[in-house]
Amino acid sequence: MVAGEANDIRSTCPYCGVGCGVLLKPDGDGGLSVRGDPDHPNNRGRLCSKGAALGETVGLSERQLTPQIGGRNAEWDEALDLVAARFMDVRAEHGPDATAFYVSGQLLTEDYYVANKLMKGFIGSANIDTNSRLCMASSVAGHKRAFGTDTVPGIYEDLEQADLVVLVGSNLAWCHPVLYQRIAAAREARPEMKLVVIDPRRTATSDGADLHLQLAIGSDVALFNGLLAEIARQGAADEAYVAAHTRGFEAALAAAMADDPAMTGLSEKDMSAFFDLWIGNEKTVTLFSQGVNQSSAGTDKVNAIINCHLATGRIGRPGMGPFSITGQPNAMGGREVGGLANTLACHLELTDPAHRKAVADFWKTPTVPQEEGLKAVDMFDAVADGRIKALWIVHSNPAVTMPDADRVRRAIAACPFVVVSDISLRTDTARLADVFLPATAWAEKSGTVTNSDRTISRQRAVLPVPGSARPDWKIMAEVGQRMGWQDAFDWETPAEIFDEHARLSAIAGEAGLDFDISAMAGMDAAAYDRMLPTRWPQRRAGAIDRFFADGKFFHADGRGRIVPVSYRPPAAVPSRERPFQLNTGRLRDQWHTMTRTALSPRLSAHLPEPFVDMHPDDATQLGLKPADLVRLSNDCGTAILRLRKNDDVQPGTLFAPMHWTGENAPASRIDALVASVTDPMSGQPESKASVVRAERFDARWHGFAIAQDRFTPQCDYWALARTGQGYRAELAGSARPDDFERWARNLFGLPNAAAQVMQDAARGSFRIAFLKDDLLLAALYIARKPIALMRDFLTGLPGSEANWALAGQSRADMPDPGPIVCSCFSTGRNTIGRAIEAEGLCTVEAIGAATSAGTNCGSCKAELAQILRRFASAEPVD
Numbered sequence: 001m002v003a004g005e006a007n008d009i010r011s012t013c014p015y016c017g018v019g020c021g022v023l024l025k026p027d028g029d030g031g032l033s034v035r036g037d038p039d040h041p042n043n044r045g046r047l048c049s050k051g052a053a054l055g056e057t058v059g060l061s062e063r064q065l066t067p068q069i070g071g072r073n074a075e076w077d078e079a080l081d082l083v084a085a086r087f088m089d090v091r092a093e094h095g096p097d098a099t100a101f102y103v104s105g106q107l108l109t110e111d112y113y114v115a116n117k118l119m120k121g122f123i124g125s126a127n128i129d130t131n132s133r134l135c136m137a138s139s140v141a142g143h144k145r146a147f148g149t150d151t152v153p154g155i156y157e158d159l160e161q162a163d164l165v166v167l168v169g170s171n172l173a174w175c176h177p178v179l180y181q182r183i184a185a186a187r188e189a190r191p192e193m194k195l196v197v198i199d200p201r202r203t204a205t206s207d208g209a210d211l212h213l214q215l216a217i218g219s220d221v222a223l224f225n226g227l228l229a230e231i232a233r234q235g236a237a238d239e240a241y242v243a244a245h246t247r248g249f250e251a252a253l254a255a256a257m258a259d260d261p262a263m264t265g266l267s268e269k270d271m272s273a274f275f276d277l278w279i280g281n282e283k284t285v286t287l288f289s290q291g292v293n294q295s296s297a298g299t300d301k302v303n304a305i306i307n308c309h310l311a312t313g314r315i316g317r318p319g320m321g322p323f324s325i326t327g328q329p330n331a332m333g334g335r336e337v338g339g340l341a342n343t344l345a346c347h348l349e350l351t352d353p354a355h356r357k358a359v360a361d362f363w364k365t366p367t368v369p370q371e372e373g374l375k376a377v378d379m380f381d382a383v384a385d386g387r388i389k390a391l392w393i394v395h396s397n398p399a400v401t402m403p404d405a406d407r408v409r410r411a412i413a414a415c416p417f418v419v420v421s422d423i424s425l426r427t428d429t430a431r432l433a434d435v436f437l438p439a440t441a442w443a444e445k446s447g448t449v450t451n452s453d454r455t456i457s458r459q460r461a462v463l464p465v466p467g468s469a470r471p472d473w474k475i476m477a478e479v480g481q482r483m484g485w486q487d488a489f490d491w492e493t494p495a496e497i498f499d500e501h502a503r504l505s506a507i508a509g510e511a512g513l514d515f516d517i518s519a520m521a522g523m524d525a526a527a528y529d530r531m532l533p534t535r536w537p538q539r540r541a542g543a544i545d546r547f548f549a550d551g552k553f554f555h556a557d558g559r560g561r562i563v564p565v566s567y568r569p570p571a572a573v574p575s576r577e578r579p580f581q582l583n584t585g586r587l588r589d590q591w592h593t594m595t596r597t598a599l600s601p602r603l604s605a606h607l608p609e610p611f612v613d614m615h616p617d618d619a620t621q622l623g624l625k626p627a628d629l630v631r632l633s634n635d636c637g638t639a640i641l642r643l644r645k646n647d648d649v650q651p652g653t654l655f656a657p658m659h660w661t662g663e664n665a666p667a668s669r670i671d672a673l674v675a676s677v678t679d680p681m682s683g684q685p686e687s688k689a690s691v692v693r694a695e696r697f698d699a700r701w702h703g704f705a706i707a708q709d710r711f712t713p714q715c716d717y718w719a720l721a722r723t724g725q726g727y728r729a730e731l732a733g734s735a736r737p738d739d740f741e742r743w744a745r746n747l748f749g750l751p752n753a754a755a756q757v758m759q760d761a762a763r764g765s766f767r768i769a770f771l772k773d774d775l776l777l778a779a780l781y782i783a784r785k786p787i788a789l790m791r792d793f794l795t796g797l798p799g800s801e802a803n804w805a806l807a808g809q810s811r812a813d814m815p816d817p818g819p820i821v822c823s824c825f826s827t828g829r830n831t832i833g834r835a836i837e838a839e840g841l842c843t844v845e846a847i848g849a850a851t852s853a854g855t856n857c858g859s860c861k862a863e864l865a866q867i868l869r870r871f872a873s874a875e876p877v878d
């Protein structure tokens with residue numbers, strides 16, 4: 001049903017690959033109320049903090065709603081004609097491979113289909129690659145090696161039915177919170193169910209596990225080879241299964257035996273506990289994510305995991321199997337349409353002449369390329385060295401998220417013709433566009449997405465299209481038509497595109513491949529509109545209940561491959577010059593480059609500043625104090641980040657989030673430090689194991705600013721975040737301005753506002769508050785050292801009568817809540833800590849009863865448990 005209760009519109013959350021169903025109700029004023037859809041099989045009504053805050057991110061304040069050419073507003077006709085003409089000129093003069101598209105796993109399937117058809121079918125190059133190269137490419141390559149196709153055999157129910165869930169390189173509690181909660185609920189119902197987390201770093205996910213293996217970064221192959229060897233030693237291999245359905249066991253076992261599990265740095269005791277658990281539980285799901293994929297050994301890691309499942313026959317049955325979880329809402333859909341430079345469409349292969357011919361016939365085009373196109377890192381190299389002269393970036397922000405991001409940013413800037421389709425101009429990439437094309441955003445557009453367990457769900461337009469924004473599929477189809485291919489890009493609705501995609505998939509089914517949704521073809525607009533969540537395959541030629549249930553794989557001989565793999569350490573080796581391994585990843589309440597989540601004050605309050613986690617021993621050795629700023633550097637670039645001293649990370653390793661950009665913290669772009677080393681098979685970058693040096697950033701002054709209106713600081717370090725009352729920023733500089741009052745007036749754009757000033761020249765401290773009619777407009781607090789202020793309290797003051805704000809302290813009647821832990825109820829860490837102490841709380845439920853924290857979406861439950869544990873062990877909470 002399209003409409004739920006009380007005319008809510010059913011749609012799908014645009015963030016992670018869990019694919020939660022949402023019920024949306026426009027308030028008629030541009031806003032939206034959002035609830036979890038109780039009838040959606042993925043989430044059954046649950047949402048995480050990001051999904052629950054979607055209503056706060058649909059405003060138009062940051063949107064660009066007209067096309068731009070060279071920075072000036074333009075009509076669509078002019079912009080589209082220009083894009084078509086420039087791409088055709090480059091193609092005519094330099095050949096199709098001088099053009100490229102860089103697209104995204106957040107595109108809808110229909111958008112993605114059009115992009116792929118335009119580039120591979122008509123422009124005639126395979127130079128279309130996607131941010132999924134940075135995300136899923138190693139899993140794709142590993143699946144193809146093992147299974148013959150890119151098949152994710154598992155479904156979410158398997159995670160609930162398993163007796164053992166192993167999470168490898170996955171911070172599920174933060175990155176797939178609703179799925180994590182489904183596992184947590186299953187464990188509550190069946191306490192004998194075990195959870196193992198394999199991650200070099202302590203996380204909210206590992207804190208809830210029965211066993212946490214803090215292996216050395218990049219050593220997963222050695223661990224799973226150790227497991228395969230132990231499986232053989234204990235006689236736990238399923239010999240009949242191996243003989244009937246696989247190839248390669250002997251060679252893989254020999255390679256595994258030759259590897260040394262000590263490379264993991266794990267104790268014998270932990271390793272054998274893990275091996276025994278894994279071997280002892282037939283119903284085991286091994287779920288993996290970016291700690292596996294984003295590695296120069298990513299494909300081998302994937303196969304090392306799958307090997308253990310094939311060797312034990314633990315695949316193709318309920319409650320067991322390898323499970324590659326997708327990150328983006330439509331990472332799976334992008335693989336279906338063939339959005340990667342080395343695939344064709346519907347899991348068909350570019351390099352297979354029969355596949356090529358079938359697709360060319362279907363598309364009625366003579367020009368399907370024979371060669372694979374450039375993978376993301378190579379593509380931006382080709383942009384840098386001038387081979388690519390026309391580039392179209394859709395729904396991604398590669399100037400921030402590609403490895404060696406400063407170089408990528410320079411390459412895009414130097415490219416002769418760059419088109420960017422985005423919803424906002426305020427991105428590091430969009431700022432470099434020659435032509436900017438304004439896309440409709442999530443709540444304004446229609447189509448389908450496929451989640452991690454192959455469930456296709458509808459996204460539905462619920463808000464009116466603002467300004468002259470257009471859906472991505474439409475923009476690309478119009479360009480295709482203007483290039484001269486009227487018929488091939490002549491769709492009126494996304495339903496027609498879906499139908500074409502479903503019909504094309506019949507070819508894949510006939511070729512004996514896994515992706516076949518031909519039974520979904522033939523839907524008219526009304527049927528498409530009513531579409532319910534549907535898991536593929538949906539074949540005309542008889543249903544498949546579960547992939548690999550019959551022991552048949554997609555290699556020509558029908559057998560799965562157990563692939564010999566050997567441990568290789570990460571490409572960059574720590575040295576005296578660059579002694580730290582830099583691990584990077586995600587935070588609970590931010591999505592990638594923050595263009596949407598940072599619009600929500602609640603989400604921004606969780607962790608409002610970029611930081612680096614460093615082990616206390618390393619921090620002491622470097623003479624760093626708590627809250628110092630740290631400068632990380634290597635050959636690629638530098639980043640300045642706030643120090644968080646804690647033993648969540650191992651000595652010699654660092655962790656920093658990936659989210660901050662030139663727009664909100666220009667000195668803290670973490671991918672500026674990530675070397676563009678890739679996995680030789682998948683081309684996926686090693687985003688979690690670059691090497692850096694670390695030192696104190698010698699700031700002469702530190703500052704904290706709050707204001708009602710947005711401001712853009714000019715200093716060496718700053719990080720801006722939204723608050724309920726406006727904005728907050730951390731600031732620091734290596735040179736002290738002569739006149740802080742003038743500096744502050746410039747900063748806030750308040751040349752004449754009334755001000756209160758408090759300063760202590762000897763201590764180097766300066767505070768200024770700007771007021772209008774007793775209401776606080778803005779305030780700035782400066783000191784020589786990192787300043788201790790009640791920040792989370794101060795951020796609530798702009799706009800209120802707070803002529804005492806300069807004190808920087810909360811008042812007895814308004815205690816400082818501390819950093820937000822529960823973003824649904826804005827409950828801070830201090831509030832929770834006070835409740836634990838005052839009321840002697842010792843369970844997450846008791847905290848919920850006392851403070852409401854964790855009682856709505858539940859995304860913070862893992863952190864509440866962490867706070868409790870740390871209180872119990874008298875560890876410092878931060």
Ligand SMILES: Nc1nc2c(c(=O)[nH]1)N[C@H]1C(S)=C(S)[C@@H](COP(=O)(O)OP(=O)(O)OC[C@H]3O[C@@H](n4cnc5c(=O)[nH]c(N)nc54)[C@H](O)[C@@H]3O)O[C@H]1N2
Nearest residue numbers: 169170171175217218289290291327328585586588591592
């Ligand atoms: N809140 C939030 N959720 C998201 C996203 C987001 O931006 N924000 N993005 C979505 C996307 S696109 C993706 S791809 C997923 C990613 O989801 P995850 O893969 O769960 O997230 P990451 O934080 O990138 O990395 C996971 C973990 O890998 C660990 N790791 C690093 N190196 C190694 C290693 O060598 N071995 C092992 N075993 N582990 C290692 C890191 O310490 C980290 O905790 O999240 C999705 N969900």
Ligand SMILES: Nc1nc2c(c(=O)[nH]1)N[C@H]1C(S)=C(S)[C@@H](COP(=O)(O)OP(=O)(O)OC[C@H]3O[C@@H](n4cnc5c(=O)[nH]c(N)nc54)[C@H](O)[C@@H]3O)O[C@H]1N2
Nearest residue numbers: 131134135395396397401421422423439584592593595687
């Ligand atoms: N160091 C490090 N780097 C990483 C990673 C890591 O773990 N560590 N992870 C990698 C991974 S897994 C991923 S998936 C990538 C993600 O990296 P990106 O895809 O580059 O990041 P996003 O911020 O999701 O970029 C999406 C862009 O699309 C825009 N947008 C939003 N809605 C629409 C729409 O409807 N249409 C259009 N046209 N645009 C829209 C947004 O404003 C934003 O600018 O980052 C990768 N980079």
Ligand code: SF4
Nearest residue numbers: 013015016020048051
């Ligand atoms: S878990 Fe959260 S971010 Fe992921 S789809 Fe569900 S609500 Fe959206």
Ligand SMILES: [Mo]
Nearest residue numbers: 134135327328
């Ligand atoms: Mo991703």
